[in-house]
Amino acid sequence: MNRALRVLAALWRLNIAEELQYRANFVASVFGTVFWIGTALLTLALFFRHTTLLGGWTYWEVVVLLGVFNALTGVIEAVLRPGIGQLASEVRSGRLDLVLSRPVDAQAFVSFRQLDVWRLTDVVLGLGLAGYALVRLGHVPSPLQVIAFAAALASAVVMVYAIWVALMSLAFWFVAVENLSVLFDAMYEGARYPVSAYPGALRFIFVYLLPIAWTTTIPASALTGRLGPEIGLAAVGVAVVAFALARMLWRQALKRYTGVSG
Amino acid sequence: MIRTYAALIRNAWLVDLQYRAAIGLWLLWGITEPAIALGIWWAIAASGPIDGYARPDFARYFFALMLVNQLTIAWDSWYLDRWIREGDLNFRLARPLNPVHESIADNIAYKARSGGVILGLWLLVAAIWPAVRLPLDPTRWALTALAVLLSAAMRFFISFTTGLLAFWTTRASAIMELHAGVGLFLAGRVAPLALLPPALASVAGVLWFRGMISFPVEVLTGGVQGAAALQRGFTEQIVWLVLWFGAYRLAWNRGIRRYGAVGG
Numbered sequence: 402m403n404r405a406l407r408v409l410a411a412l413w414r415l416n417i418a419e420e421l422q423y424r425a426n427f428v429a430s431v432f433g434t435v436f437w438i439g440t441a442l443l444t445l446a447l448f449f450r451h452t453t454l455l456g457g458w459t460y461w462e463v464v465v466l467l468g469v470f471n472a473l474t475g476v477i478e479a480v481l482r483p484g485i486g487q488l489a490s491e492v493r494s495g496r497l498d499l500v501l502s503r504p505v506d507a508q509a510f511v512s513f514r515q516l517d518v519w520r521l522t523d524v525v526l527g528l529g530l531a532g533y534a535l536v537r538l539g540h541v542p543s544p545l546q547v548i549a550f551a552a553a554l555a556s557a558v559v560m561v562y563a564i565w566v567a568l569m570s571l572a573f574w575f576v577a578v579e580n581l582s583v584l585f586d587a588m589y590e591g592a593r594y595p596v597s598a599y600p601g602a603l604r605f606i607f608v609y610l611l612p613i614a615w616t617t618t619i620p621a622s623a624l625t626g627r628l629g630p631e632i633g634l635a636a637v638g639v640a641v642v643a644f645a646l647a648r649m650l651w652r653q654a655l656k657r658y659t660g661v662s663g
Numbered sequence: 664m665i666r667t668y669a670a671l672i673r674n675a676w677l678v679d680l681q682y683r684a685a686i687g688l689w690l691l692w693g694i695t696e697p698a699i700a701l702g703i704w705w706a707i708a709a710s711g712p713i714d715g716y717a718r719p720d721f722a723r724y725f726f727a728l729m730l731v732n733q734l735t736i737a738w739d740s741w742y743l744d745r746w747i748r749e750g751d752l753n754f755r756l757a758r759p760l761n762p763v764h765e766s767i768a769d770n771i772a773y774k775a776r777s778g779g780v781i782l783g784l785w786l787l788v789a790a791i792w793p794a795v796r797l798p799l800d801p802t803r804w805a806l807t808a809l810a811v812l813l814s815a816a817m818r819f820f821i822s823f824t825t826g827l828l829a830f831w832t833t834r835a836s837a838i839m840e841l842h843a844g845v846g847l848f849l850a851g852r853v854a855p856l857a858l859l860p861p862a863l864a865s866v867a868g869v870l871w872f873r874g875m876i877s878f879p880v881e882v883l884t885g886g887v888q889g890a891a892a893l894q895r896g897f898t899e900q901i902v903w904l905v906l907w908f909g910a911y912r913l914a915w916n917r918g919i920r921r922y923g924a925v926g927g
Contacts, residue, residue, distance in 0.1 A: 429837065440844045444853050451714075451858065452707045575684055583688045587695040599702045 408505050409513055416516040430519040434471070434526050441467055441593065456598030458627075461538045463595060466621035468531025469554065470593055473616055475523025476558055477589075481565045483515035485582050489572045497658060508566065508651050531624065538625065546626055549633030553620035556633075556640035560615050563640070563647035564588070570647075570654035592617040615639055667760065671768030679772055690777055693733050694784075700853055701725035714858055719794035720884070724855055726785055726795045727883045731876055732852070734778040735815040739766050740839040743826025747922070748833065756919075763823065763915075770819060803885065806893065810879035813900040818875055820907040827911070830918035851877030855886070871903035 420426070445467065449460045458466070488511050491497040501507050535542065542550065568581050575581075588611055591599075596607045596614040607614045619636050622628040679686060704721040707713065716724070746752040746762075755762040789796045822839065829835040847853050848863060849872035856864050856877050867873050878896040881887040887896060 429834065433837065433840075436841065436844060440847055443848065447848070447854055447859065448703060448707060450860065455703070456706060581688070583692050587688075587692045590695050590699055593699070594703060598706050600705060603702055 405505055405509060409509070412514050413516045413518075417518050420516075420518050427519045427522070431522050431526075434475075434523050438467070438471060438526065438530060441471075456595045458595045458597070459538075461534045462621070462625050462627070464534035465531045465538070465625055466595055466617050467593065468527045468529070468534060469557070469620050469624075470617045471527030471530060472524045472554075473527070473557060473561055473592075475520055475525075475527060477561060477565070477585075478523060479517050479520035480513060481562065482582060483517045484511060484513070485565075485569060485572075487515070488569055489581065492572050492658065501655075501658075507655065508648070511569065512562070512566065531621075535624070540625055542624055542626065545630045546624060549623040549630035550620055552633035553615075553623045553636040556636035557616040557620050559640040560612055560643050561589075563643035564611070566647040567650050570650045573654040573657050588613060589616075595621070612639060612643060667764065668768055671765055672772050675765075675769045675772035676776070679776060686773070686777060690733070690780060693736070693777075694729055694781075696852065697725040697728045697732070704854065716855060716858065722792075722794040723797065723884045724880060724886070726788070727797075727880045728852065728876060730778065730781045730785060731811055731814070731879045731883065733781045734774050734811050735818045735875065735879070737770060737815070737819040737822035739770070739819065740822040740826035741836055742766070743823065744829040744835040747826075747829040747835075752922070763911075766823065767819065770815070774815070797883070797885075803883065807879060807883040810882045810897070810900065813897070813904055814875055814879050817871065817900065817904040817907055820904070820911045821871070821875075824907060824911040824914050827914040827918050830914075830921050846872055846875060849873070850875040851880065855881070857886075871899075871907070874900035874903055 442464070445460065445463055448455060453459070455463055488497075491500065500510060503510065565585060568585055571584075572581055591603075591607055591611075592613045596604050596618045599607065604614075615636060619628070619632060623630065623632050623636075701721055704713075704716075704725075705718055708716065708718045708721060711717075712720070743752075746755065752762070755765070785795065821842070825839045825842065826835055828838060832838075848859060849856075849867040849870060851867075851873070856867055856873065859867070867877070874896065878887065878900065882893070882896070887893060
Protein backbone atom coordinates (compact mmCIF):
# COMPACT_ATOMS: atom_id res chain seq x y z
CA MET A 402 0.00 0.00 0.00
CA ASN A 403 2.76 2.36 1.01
CA ARG A 404 4.71 1.59 -2.13
CA ALA A 405 1.63 2.07 -4.30
CA LEU A 406 1.18 5.52 -2.83
CA ARG A 407 4.82 6.39 -3.50
CA VAL A 408 4.44 5.30 -7.13
CA LEU A 409 1.28 7.35 -7.45
CA ALA A 410 2.95 10.40 -5.92
CA ALA A 411 5.85 10.10 -8.34
CA LEU A 412 3.54 9.77 -11.35
CA TRP A 413 1.49 12.79 -10.34
CA ARG A 414 4.60 14.86 -9.63
CA LEU A 415 5.70 14.24 -13.21
CA ASN A 416 2.26 15.12 -14.52
CA ILE A 417 2.09 18.33 -12.55
CA ALA A 418 5.57 19.35 -13.67
CA GLU A 419 4.46 18.81 -17.27
CA GLU A 420 1.19 20.68 -16.88
CA LEU A 421 2.88 23.65 -15.23
CA GLN A 422 4.42 24.39 -18.61
CA TYR A 423 0.98 25.16 -19.99
CA ARG A 424 -0.33 27.79 -17.65
CA ALA A 425 -2.69 29.25 -20.23
CA ASN A 426 -4.60 25.98 -19.86
CA PHE A 427 -5.36 26.96 -16.30
CA VAL A 428 -7.09 30.16 -17.37
CA ALA A 429 -8.93 28.32 -20.15
CA SER A 430 -10.01 25.60 -17.74
CA VAL A 431 -11.37 28.03 -15.14
CA PHE A 432 -13.10 30.02 -17.85
CA GLY A 433 -14.65 26.86 -19.26
CA THR A 434 -15.88 25.72 -15.84
CA VAL A 435 -17.42 29.09 -15.03
CA PHE A 436 -19.12 29.09 -18.43
CA TRP A 437 -20.63 25.61 -17.94
CA ILE A 438 -21.74 26.40 -14.40
CA GLY A 439 -23.36 29.50 -15.87
CA THR A 440 -25.28 27.52 -18.48
CA ALA A 441 -26.35 24.99 -15.85
CA LEU A 442 -27.66 27.75 -13.58
CA LEU A 443 -29.43 29.42 -16.50
CA THR A 444 -31.05 26.11 -17.46
CA LEU A 445 -32.21 25.72 -13.89
CA ALA A 446 -33.52 29.28 -13.79
CA LEU A 447 -35.44 28.49 -16.96
CA PHE A 448 -37.09 25.48 -15.35
CA PHE A 449 -37.91 27.48 -12.23
CA ARG A 450 -39.54 30.26 -14.27
CA HIS A 451 -42.36 27.78 -14.75
CA THR A 452 -42.38 25.96 -11.41
CA THR A 453 -41.49 26.48 -7.76
CA LEU A 454 -40.34 22.96 -7.01
CA LEU A 455 -38.42 20.41 -9.06
CA GLY A 456 -39.11 16.92 -7.76
CA GLY A 457 -39.90 18.56 -4.44
CA TRP A 458 -36.61 20.53 -4.36
CA THR A 459 -36.36 24.31 -4.26
CA TYR A 460 -34.09 26.27 -6.60
CA TRP A 461 -31.22 26.68 -4.14
CA GLU A 462 -31.43 23.05 -3.06
CA VAL A 463 -30.91 22.02 -6.68
CA VAL A 464 -28.00 24.48 -6.86
CA VAL A 465 -26.38 22.64 -3.92
CA LEU A 466 -26.75 19.47 -5.96
CA LEU A 467 -25.28 21.21 -8.99
CA GLY A 468 -22.25 22.19 -6.90
CA VAL A 469 -21.75 18.55 -5.91
CA PHE A 470 -22.18 17.54 -9.56
CA ASN A 471 -19.50 19.99 -10.58
CA ALA A 472 -17.07 18.90 -7.87
CA LEU A 473 -17.44 15.28 -9.02
CA THR A 474 -17.01 16.32 -12.63
CA GLY A 475 -13.71 17.87 -11.57
CA VAL A 476 -12.53 14.57 -10.09
CA ILE A 477 -13.54 12.72 -13.26
CA GLU A 478 -11.89 15.20 -15.60
CA ALA A 479 -8.73 15.54 -13.54
CA VAL A 480 -8.07 11.94 -12.60
CA LEU A 481 -10.18 9.45 -14.54
CA ARG A 482 -10.67 10.74 -18.07
CA PRO A 483 -7.05 11.47 -19.02
CA GLY A 484 -6.14 7.77 -18.88
CA ILE A 485 -9.00 5.99 -20.60
CA GLY A 486 -8.05 6.69 -24.22
CA GLN A 487 -4.63 5.26 -23.49
CA LEU A 488 -6.07 2.07 -22.04
CA ALA A 489 -8.24 1.39 -25.11
CA SER A 490 -5.26 1.74 -27.42
CA GLU A 491 -3.08 -0.42 -25.17
CA VAL A 492 -5.62 -3.23 -25.15
CA ARG A 493 -5.85 -3.06 -28.92
CA SER A 494 -2.14 -3.03 -29.56
CA GLY A 495 -1.10 -5.43 -26.79
CA ARG A 496 1.09 -2.85 -25.10
CA LEU A 497 -0.88 -3.48 -21.93
CA ASP A 498 1.68 -6.25 -21.29
CA LEU A 499 4.06 -3.51 -20.20
CA VAL A 500 1.59 -2.38 -17.57
CA LEU A 501 0.71 -5.86 -16.34
CA SER A 502 4.33 -6.84 -15.86
CA ARG A 503 4.91 -3.95 -13.47
CA PRO A 504 5.00 -4.79 -9.76
CA VAL A 505 2.02 -2.54 -8.98
CA ASP A 506 -1.70 -3.16 -9.04
CA ALA A 507 -2.71 -2.84 -12.69
CA GLN A 508 -6.16 -1.43 -11.98
CA ALA A 509 -4.80 1.33 -9.78
CA PHE A 510 -1.99 2.09 -12.18
CA VAL A 511 -4.25 2.28 -15.23
CA SER A 512 -6.83 4.40 -13.42
CA PHE A 513 -4.59 6.97 -11.81
CA ARG A 514 -1.47 7.26 -13.92
CA GLN A 515 -2.47 10.56 -15.51
CA LEU A 516 -3.53 13.73 -13.79
CA ASP A 517 -4.94 16.82 -15.44
CA VAL A 518 -4.24 19.02 -12.47
CA TRP A 519 -6.01 22.17 -13.72
CA ARG A 520 -9.38 20.48 -13.73
CA LEU A 521 -9.17 20.15 -9.95
CA THR A 522 -10.30 23.79 -9.93
CA ASP A 523 -13.73 22.37 -10.80
CA VAL A 524 -13.78 20.67 -7.41
CA VAL A 525 -13.07 23.96 -5.65
CA LEU A 526 -15.58 25.91 -7.73
CA GLY A 527 -18.23 23.20 -7.30
CA LEU A 528 -17.89 23.06 -3.52
CA GLY A 529 -17.87 26.86 -3.47
CA LEU A 530 -21.13 26.90 -5.40
CA ALA A 531 -22.68 24.38 -3.00
CA GLY A 532 -21.56 26.54 -0.05
CA TYR A 533 -23.00 29.69 -1.59
CA ALA A 534 -26.32 27.94 -2.24
CA LEU A 535 -26.42 26.83 1.42
CA VAL A 536 -26.03 30.47 2.46
CA ARG A 537 -28.88 31.47 0.14
CA LEU A 538 -30.97 28.68 1.62
CA GLY A 539 -30.22 30.09 5.06
CA HIS A 540 -29.32 26.58 6.15
CA VAL A 541 -26.38 26.02 8.51
CA PRO A 542 -25.63 22.29 8.42
CA SER A 543 -25.13 20.64 11.79
CA PRO A 544 -21.80 18.89 12.41
CA LEU A 545 -23.55 15.57 11.96
CA GLN A 546 -24.91 16.67 8.59
CA VAL A 547 -21.44 17.77 7.51
CA ILE A 548 -20.02 14.40 8.49
CA ALA A 549 -22.81 12.59 6.64
CA PHE A 550 -22.15 14.82 3.62
CA ALA A 551 -18.42 14.08 3.71
CA ALA A 552 -19.11 10.34 3.91
CA ALA A 553 -21.67 10.51 1.11
CA LEU A 554 -19.38 12.61 -1.07
CA ALA A 555 -16.42 10.29 -0.54
CA SER A 556 -18.72 7.37 -1.37
CA ALA A 557 -19.87 9.24 -4.48
CA VAL A 558 -16.27 9.51 -5.65
CA VAL A 559 -15.81 5.77 -5.09
CA MET A 560 -19.08 5.05 -6.89
CA VAL A 561 -18.14 7.15 -9.90
CA TYR A 562 -14.80 5.39 -9.93
CA ALA A 563 -16.52 1.99 -9.79
CA ILE A 564 -18.74 2.87 -12.76
CA TRP A 565 -15.66 4.11 -14.56
CA VAL A 566 -13.72 0.88 -13.90
CA ALA A 567 -16.69 -1.11 -15.18
CA LEU A 568 -16.53 0.93 -18.37
CA MET A 569 -12.78 0.48 -18.68
CA SER A 570 -13.30 -3.25 -18.38
CA LEU A 571 -15.61 -3.08 -21.38
CA ALA A 572 -12.59 -1.97 -23.40
CA PHE A 573 -11.43 -5.59 -23.23
CA TRP A 574 -14.56 -6.82 -24.97
CA PHE A 575 -15.17 -3.99 -27.42
CA VAL A 576 -11.64 -3.06 -28.37
CA ALA A 577 -12.76 -0.96 -31.32
CA VAL A 578 -14.67 1.41 -29.10
CA GLU A 579 -12.56 4.49 -28.56
CA ASN A 580 -15.28 6.63 -27.13
CA LEU A 581 -16.27 4.48 -24.18
CA SER A 582 -16.28 7.53 -21.97
CA VAL A 583 -19.20 8.87 -24.03
CA LEU A 584 -21.26 6.11 -22.48
CA PHE A 585 -20.37 7.44 -19.07
CA ASP A 586 -21.13 11.03 -20.05
CA ALA A 587 -24.53 10.07 -21.39
CA MET A 588 -25.34 8.29 -18.14
CA TYR A 589 -23.86 10.91 -15.85
CA GLU A 590 -25.89 13.64 -17.56
CA GLY A 591 -28.82 12.29 -15.54
CA ALA A 592 -27.09 13.25 -12.28
CA ARG A 593 -27.59 16.99 -12.87
CA TYR A 594 -31.02 16.97 -11.29
CA PRO A 595 -32.51 15.34 -8.20
CA VAL A 596 -33.75 11.83 -9.06
CA SER A 597 -37.15 12.65 -7.63
CA ALA A 598 -37.68 14.93 -10.65
CA TYR A 599 -37.70 12.00 -13.06
CA PRO A 600 -40.60 9.75 -14.00
CA GLY A 601 -40.80 6.52 -11.97
CA ALA A 602 -39.08 4.11 -14.34
CA LEU A 603 -36.09 6.40 -14.85
CA ARG A 604 -35.86 6.98 -11.10
CA PHE A 605 -35.72 3.24 -10.46
CA ILE A 606 -32.88 2.89 -12.99
CA PHE A 607 -30.89 5.75 -11.44
CA VAL A 608 -31.19 4.44 -7.90
CA TYR A 609 -30.75 0.70 -8.40
CA LEU A 610 -29.28 -0.15 -11.80
CA LEU A 611 -26.97 2.73 -12.72
CA PRO A 612 -26.39 4.15 -9.27
CA ILE A 613 -26.26 7.74 -10.48
CA ALA A 614 -28.61 8.93 -7.75
CA TRP A 615 -26.00 8.09 -5.12
CA THR A 616 -23.44 10.40 -6.71
CA THR A 617 -25.24 13.74 -6.43
CA THR A 618 -28.75 13.46 -5.01
CA ILE A 619 -27.68 11.67 -1.84
CA PRO A 620 -24.72 13.91 -0.84
CA ALA A 621 -26.77 17.03 -1.53
CA SER A 622 -29.66 15.62 0.50
CA ALA A 623 -27.33 14.87 3.40
CA LEU A 624 -25.97 18.42 3.37
CA THR A 625 -29.32 20.19 3.22
CA GLY A 626 -30.80 17.88 5.82
CA ARG A 627 -33.39 16.47 3.43
CA LEU A 628 -32.26 13.00 4.49
CA GLY A 629 -31.09 12.00 7.95
CA PRO A 630 -27.37 11.61 8.69
CA GLU A 631 -27.66 7.82 8.67
CA ILE A 632 -27.85 8.07 4.85
CA GLY A 633 -24.08 8.63 4.99
CA LEU A 634 -23.66 5.08 6.31
CA ALA A 635 -25.92 3.69 3.61
CA ALA A 636 -23.90 5.51 0.97
CA VAL A 637 -20.68 4.00 2.28
CA GLY A 638 -22.28 0.55 2.10
CA VAL A 639 -23.43 1.04 -1.49
CA ALA A 640 -20.02 2.37 -2.47
CA VAL A 641 -18.25 -0.66 -1.01
CA VAL A 642 -20.53 -3.03 -2.92
CA ALA A 643 -20.15 -1.05 -6.16
CA PHE A 644 -16.38 -1.04 -5.79
CA ALA A 645 -16.25 -4.80 -5.14
CA LEU A 646 -18.42 -5.52 -8.19
CA ALA A 647 -16.30 -3.27 -10.39
CA ARG A 648 -13.13 -4.92 -9.14
CA MET A 649 -14.58 -8.35 -9.97
CA LEU A 650 -15.48 -7.21 -13.48
CA TRP A 651 -11.99 -5.81 -13.98
CA ARG A 652 -10.47 -9.16 -12.93
CA GLN A 653 -12.74 -10.98 -15.39
CA ALA A 654 -11.70 -8.55 -18.10
CA LEU A 655 -8.00 -9.03 -17.37
CA LYS A 656 -8.43 -12.80 -17.56
CA ARG A 657 -9.88 -12.31 -20.98
CA TYR A 658 -6.91 -10.21 -22.05
CA THR A 659 -4.36 -12.80 -21.00
CA GLY A 660 -6.53 -15.37 -22.72
CA VAL A 661 -6.18 -13.52 -25.98
CA SER A 662 -2.48 -12.85 -25.97
CA GLY A 663 -1.68 -16.41 -25.05
CA MET B 664 -19.19 16.09 -59.70
CA ILE B 665 -22.13 13.74 -59.12
CA ARG B 666 -19.89 10.74 -59.72
CA THR B 667 -17.28 12.15 -57.37
CA TYR B 668 -19.89 12.60 -54.66
CA ALA B 669 -21.33 9.14 -55.20
CA ALA B 670 -17.87 7.67 -54.71
CA LEU B 671 -17.12 9.83 -51.66
CA ILE B 672 -20.43 9.03 -49.98
CA ARG B 673 -20.04 5.32 -50.68
CA ASN B 674 -16.58 5.42 -49.19
CA ALA B 675 -17.72 7.33 -46.10
CA TRP B 676 -20.59 4.88 -45.64
CA LEU B 677 -18.19 1.94 -45.67
CA VAL B 678 -15.78 3.64 -43.29
CA ASP B 679 -18.65 4.34 -40.88
CA LEU B 680 -19.63 0.70 -41.11
CA GLN B 681 -16.39 -0.19 -39.35
CA TYR B 682 -17.20 2.15 -36.47
CA ARG B 683 -20.77 1.06 -35.82
CA ALA B 684 -20.23 0.74 -32.08
CA ALA B 685 -18.67 4.18 -31.77
CA ILE B 686 -21.50 5.71 -33.80
CA GLY B 687 -24.00 3.92 -31.57
CA LEU B 688 -22.40 5.53 -28.52
CA TRP B 689 -22.55 9.00 -30.05
CA LEU B 690 -26.18 8.36 -30.90
CA LEU B 691 -26.87 7.48 -27.29
CA TRP B 692 -25.28 10.73 -26.22
CA GLY B 693 -27.48 12.60 -28.70
CA ILE B 694 -30.55 10.97 -27.21
CA THR B 695 -29.86 11.44 -23.48
CA GLU B 696 -29.76 15.24 -23.45
CA PRO B 697 -33.23 15.73 -24.97
CA ALA B 698 -34.55 12.74 -23.01
CA ILE B 699 -33.49 14.33 -19.71
CA ALA B 700 -34.87 17.73 -20.71
CA LEU B 701 -38.12 15.96 -21.60
CA GLY B 702 -38.16 14.17 -18.23
CA ILE B 703 -37.81 17.47 -16.37
CA TRP B 704 -40.43 19.34 -18.43
CA TRP B 705 -42.73 16.33 -18.11
CA ALA B 706 -42.49 16.67 -14.32
CA ILE B 707 -43.00 20.45 -14.42
CA ALA B 708 -46.01 20.17 -16.73
CA ALA B 709 -47.72 17.70 -14.36
CA SER B 710 -50.11 20.37 -13.10
CA GLY B 711 -51.12 21.64 -16.52
CA PRO B 712 -49.82 23.19 -19.75
CA ILE B 713 -46.97 25.74 -19.59
CA ASP B 714 -47.37 28.64 -22.00
CA GLY B 715 -49.44 26.40 -24.26
CA TYR B 716 -47.13 23.37 -23.98
CA ALA B 717 -48.85 20.37 -22.43
CA ARG B 718 -47.06 17.09 -21.64
CA PRO B 719 -47.62 15.50 -25.09
CA ASP B 720 -46.41 18.71 -26.76
CA PHE B 721 -43.14 18.44 -24.85
CA ALA B 722 -42.84 14.77 -25.82
CA ARG B 723 -43.32 15.57 -29.52
CA TYR B 724 -41.00 18.58 -29.31
CA PHE B 725 -38.09 16.65 -27.83
CA PHE B 726 -38.53 13.62 -30.07
CA ALA B 727 -38.50 15.92 -33.10
CA LEU B 728 -35.44 17.60 -31.61
CA MET B 729 -33.55 14.30 -31.34
CA LEU B 730 -34.19 13.63 -35.02
CA VAL B 731 -33.50 17.16 -36.29
CA ASN B 732 -30.38 17.56 -34.17
CA GLN B 733 -28.99 14.24 -35.38
CA LEU B 734 -29.66 15.19 -39.00
CA THR B 735 -28.11 18.64 -38.75
CA ILE B 736 -25.25 18.33 -36.26
CA ALA B 737 -21.76 18.72 -37.72
CA TRP B 738 -18.56 17.60 -36.02
CA ASP B 739 -16.30 19.11 -38.68
CA SER B 740 -14.81 21.83 -36.47
CA TRP B 741 -13.30 19.12 -34.32
CA TYR B 742 -11.81 17.26 -37.32
CA LEU B 743 -10.43 20.42 -38.94
CA ASP B 744 -8.91 21.53 -35.69
CA ARG B 745 -7.01 18.26 -35.57
CA TRP B 746 -6.14 18.16 -39.26
CA ILE B 747 -4.68 21.65 -39.14
CA ARG B 748 -2.76 21.21 -35.89
CA GLU B 749 -1.36 17.78 -36.70
CA GLY B 750 -0.80 18.36 -40.40
CA ASP B 751 -3.34 15.81 -41.68
CA LEU B 752 -4.64 18.60 -43.87
CA ASN B 753 -1.58 18.31 -46.10
CA PHE B 754 -2.49 15.14 -47.96
CA ARG B 755 -6.04 16.34 -48.31
CA LEU B 756 -4.77 19.50 -49.95
CA ALA B 757 -2.63 17.46 -52.32
CA ARG B 758 -5.77 15.87 -53.79
CA PRO B 759 -7.34 17.52 -56.83
CA LEU B 760 -10.50 18.20 -54.83
CA ASN B 761 -11.28 20.75 -52.15
CA PRO B 762 -11.40 18.90 -48.78
CA VAL B 763 -14.79 20.47 -48.08
CA HIS B 764 -16.40 18.04 -50.52
CA GLU B 765 -15.12 15.05 -48.62
CA SER B 766 -16.47 16.53 -45.40
CA ILE B 767 -19.87 17.12 -46.98
CA ALA B 768 -19.96 13.54 -48.23
CA ASP B 769 -18.99 12.27 -44.77
CA ASN B 770 -21.87 14.21 -43.27
CA ILE B 771 -24.37 12.85 -45.77
CA ALA B 772 -23.33 9.25 -45.14
CA TYR B 773 -23.23 9.66 -41.35
CA LYS B 774 -26.59 11.38 -41.15
CA ALA B 775 -28.32 8.93 -43.46
CA ARG B 776 -27.31 6.16 -41.07
CA SER B 777 -27.79 7.84 -37.70
CA GLY B 778 -30.92 9.75 -38.71
CA GLY B 779 -32.39 6.48 -39.95
CA VAL B 780 -31.72 4.86 -36.58
CA ILE B 781 -33.41 7.71 -34.70
CA LEU B 782 -36.38 7.65 -37.05
CA GLY B 783 -36.70 3.91 -36.49
CA LEU B 784 -36.51 4.38 -32.72
CA TRP B 785 -39.15 7.06 -32.90
CA LEU B 786 -41.48 4.82 -34.88
CA LEU B 787 -40.99 2.04 -32.32
CA VAL B 788 -41.75 4.35 -29.40
CA ALA B 789 -44.72 5.84 -31.26
CA ALA B 790 -46.16 2.36 -31.66
CA ILE B 791 -46.62 2.09 -27.89
CA TRP B 792 -46.78 5.75 -26.82
CA PRO B 793 -49.46 7.81 -28.62
CA ALA B 794 -48.11 11.12 -27.24
CA VAL B 795 -45.24 11.17 -29.72
CA ARG B 796 -47.28 10.36 -32.84
CA LEU B 797 -47.38 12.98 -35.59
CA PRO B 798 -49.95 13.26 -38.39
CA LEU B 799 -48.82 11.96 -41.78
CA ASP B 800 -49.18 15.30 -43.51
CA PRO B 801 -47.06 15.25 -46.72
CA THR B 802 -46.81 19.06 -46.95
CA ARG B 803 -45.53 19.30 -43.41
CA TRP B 804 -42.94 16.58 -43.91
CA ALA B 805 -41.79 18.19 -47.17
CA LEU B 806 -41.41 21.58 -45.48
CA THR B 807 -39.54 19.90 -42.62
CA ALA B 808 -37.19 18.22 -45.08
CA LEU B 809 -36.41 21.60 -46.63
CA ALA B 810 -35.87 23.26 -43.23
CA VAL B 811 -33.65 20.39 -42.09
CA LEU B 812 -31.61 20.59 -45.30
CA LEU B 813 -31.04 24.33 -44.86
CA SER B 814 -30.19 23.87 -41.19
CA ALA B 815 -27.77 21.03 -41.94
CA ALA B 816 -26.02 23.15 -44.57
CA MET B 817 -25.79 26.13 -42.23
CA ARG B 818 -24.55 24.11 -39.26
CA PHE B 819 -22.00 22.45 -41.51
CA PHE B 820 -20.55 25.78 -42.60
CA ILE B 821 -20.63 27.13 -39.03
CA SER B 822 -18.70 24.09 -37.84
CA PHE B 823 -16.30 24.04 -40.80
CA THR B 824 -15.56 27.76 -40.51
CA THR B 825 -15.01 27.54 -36.76
CA GLY B 826 -12.67 24.61 -37.35
CA LEU B 827 -10.72 26.74 -39.82
CA LEU B 828 -9.98 29.15 -36.97
CA ALA B 829 -7.34 26.57 -36.02
CA PHE B 830 -5.16 28.31 -38.62
CA TRP B 831 -4.95 31.20 -36.18
CA THR B 832 -5.67 29.80 -32.70
CA THR B 833 -5.23 26.54 -30.82
CA ARG B 834 -8.65 26.86 -29.24
CA ALA B 835 -10.97 26.36 -32.21
CA SER B 836 -12.67 23.39 -30.53
CA ALA B 837 -13.24 25.42 -27.38
CA ILE B 838 -14.90 28.16 -29.43
CA MET B 839 -17.20 25.56 -30.97
CA GLU B 840 -18.10 24.33 -27.48
CA LEU B 841 -18.97 27.85 -26.39
CA HIS B 842 -21.18 28.10 -29.46
CA ALA B 843 -22.86 24.84 -28.47
CA GLY B 844 -23.37 26.14 -24.93
CA VAL B 845 -25.09 29.28 -26.17
CA GLY B 846 -27.08 27.12 -28.57
CA LEU B 847 -28.48 25.12 -25.64
CA PHE B 848 -30.80 28.06 -25.04
CA LEU B 849 -30.95 30.05 -28.26
CA ALA B 850 -31.38 27.07 -30.59
CA GLY B 851 -34.05 25.54 -28.38
CA ARG B 852 -32.22 22.48 -27.08
CA VAL B 853 -33.21 22.93 -23.42
CA ALA B 854 -36.70 24.26 -24.02
CA PRO B 855 -38.92 25.47 -26.84
CA LEU B 856 -38.02 29.10 -27.58
CA ALA B 857 -41.52 30.16 -26.51
CA LEU B 858 -40.60 29.30 -22.91
CA LEU B 859 -37.45 31.42 -22.80
CA PRO B 860 -37.50 34.82 -21.09
CA PRO B 861 -38.57 37.30 -23.83
CA ALA B 862 -35.19 39.08 -23.85
CA LEU B 863 -33.33 35.84 -24.57
CA ALA B 864 -35.87 34.75 -27.17
CA SER B 865 -35.45 38.01 -29.05
CA VAL B 866 -31.68 37.48 -29.21
CA ALA B 867 -32.38 34.06 -30.72
CA GLY B 868 -34.58 35.77 -33.29
CA VAL B 869 -31.86 38.07 -34.64
CA LEU B 870 -29.03 35.51 -34.69
CA TRP B 871 -28.75 32.26 -36.64
CA PHE B 872 -29.64 29.97 -33.71
CA ARG B 873 -33.39 29.70 -34.35
CA GLY B 874 -32.78 28.33 -37.83
CA MET B 875 -30.36 25.71 -36.47
CA ILE B 876 -32.82 23.54 -34.54
CA SER B 877 -35.87 25.34 -33.23
CA PHE B 878 -37.39 26.27 -36.60
CA PRO B 879 -37.15 22.86 -38.29
CA VAL B 880 -38.38 21.17 -35.10
CA GLU B 881 -41.39 23.45 -34.84
CA VAL B 882 -42.20 22.99 -38.52
CA LEU B 883 -42.28 19.26 -37.87
CA THR B 884 -44.37 19.42 -34.70
CA GLY B 885 -46.73 22.00 -36.19
CA GLY B 886 -45.60 24.77 -33.83
CA VAL B 887 -44.95 27.04 -36.81
CA GLN B 888 -48.24 27.74 -38.52
CA GLY B 889 -49.21 30.07 -41.36
CA ALA B 890 -47.49 31.21 -44.52
CA ALA B 891 -46.05 34.36 -42.92
CA ALA B 892 -44.26 32.49 -40.10
CA LEU B 893 -42.96 29.85 -42.51
CA GLN B 894 -41.72 32.48 -44.93
CA ARG B 895 -39.94 34.34 -42.16
CA GLY B 896 -38.25 31.18 -40.87
CA PHE B 897 -37.06 30.05 -44.28
CA THR B 898 -35.82 33.55 -45.16
CA GLU B 899 -33.81 33.65 -41.93
CA GLN B 900 -32.31 30.26 -42.68
CA ILE B 901 -31.32 31.22 -46.22
CA VAL B 902 -29.83 34.57 -45.21
CA TRP B 903 -27.71 33.01 -42.46
CA LEU B 904 -26.66 30.13 -44.70
CA VAL B 905 -25.40 32.61 -47.30
CA LEU B 906 -23.57 34.62 -44.64
CA TRP B 907 -21.90 31.56 -43.11
CA PHE B 908 -20.97 30.28 -46.56
CA GLY B 909 -19.32 33.67 -47.17
CA ALA B 910 -17.49 33.38 -43.83
CA TYR B 911 -16.29 29.92 -44.81
CA ARG B 912 -14.93 31.16 -48.18
CA LEU B 913 -13.16 34.03 -46.47
CA ALA B 914 -11.63 31.89 -43.70
CA TRP B 915 -10.59 29.19 -46.15
CA ASN B 916 -8.87 31.56 -48.59
CA ARG B 917 -7.07 33.54 -45.90
CA GLY B 918 -6.21 30.47 -43.85
CA ILE B 919 -4.78 28.44 -46.71
CA ARG B 920 -2.48 31.29 -47.66
CA ARG B 921 -1.30 31.52 -44.08
CA TYR B 922 -0.94 27.75 -43.71
CA GLY B 923 1.27 27.62 -46.80
CA ALA B 924 3.43 30.34 -45.36
CA VAL B 925 3.96 28.42 -42.14
CA GLY B 926 4.58 25.06 -43.75
CA GLY B 927 7.15 26.57 -46.12
